[in-house]
Amino acid sequence: MxxxxxxxxxxxxxxxxxxxxxxxxxxxxxxxxxxxxxxxRSIEVVIDDQQQIMQAYQQQRSNLQVQAQGIVKAVLPDDNEGSRHQKMILKLENGLTVLIAHNIDLAPRIDGLKKGDTVAFFGEYEYNPKGGVIHWTHHDPQGKHSDGWLKYKGKTYQ
Structure with missing residues (x-):
């Protein structure tokens, strides 16, 4: 027993x-x-989709979720038509330039942004002949799209 x-x-x-x-x-x-x-995440960009962005540009593809970073080549005036967007042009390490269209009705604006600064992003790539546009760099209040973001000087904007 x-x-x-x-x-x-x-x-x-x-x-x-x-x-x-x-x-x-x-x-x-x-x-x-x-x-x-x-x-x-609060850490530096781990994923770098610059090769995929270049391929999408060369193949004129859109609707591609990407993450990378670039150097601010120009800070453009806000687009105030419809949803307001803060706009900037980033030069990627691969030489391609992309327009960032960051919805400031849904996410905070990046204050103090200037030429030469580094900005990391996670958003949706859309082809255009000038290099492409990255949008959806904010949370989706309806939860139907991946939440995007911008990172600048250690702060996340979404």
Whole structure:
């Protein structure tokens, strides 16, 4: 009887350890396989889609969710027609320039932005002959589109 009790106790401990191990392994896999684009992070840009942006430009493709960074080549006047957008032109490391159209009715504007600054972005690429436009750099209040963002001097704008 005592041997059966000991054997049962061993089985319970082994099963408990297996469940704990499986749970920790699942949690670790979940943390390493989640889409890092879905949520803004306070760390520097890890994903660099400049090659995909160049290919989309060359193939005249649109509706491509991308993340990269560039140097401000020009700060343009706001577009106040319809939804208001803060506009800037970024030069990417691959030489391509893109227009950033950041909806300031849904997200905060970047104050103090100037030529030569670095801005990281996550948004939707749309082709145009001048290099393309990045928009959806803000949260989607209806939850139907990936939330985008801009990062400037350690602060996220979305």
């Amino acid at each position: 005592k041997a059966q009790k000991n054997n049962l106790m061993i089985v319970v401990v082994v099963v408990l350890l297996a469940v704990i191990y499986w749970g920790l392994d699942f949690k670790q896999k979940q943390n390493t396989t989640h889409d890092v684009r879905a949520q803004p």
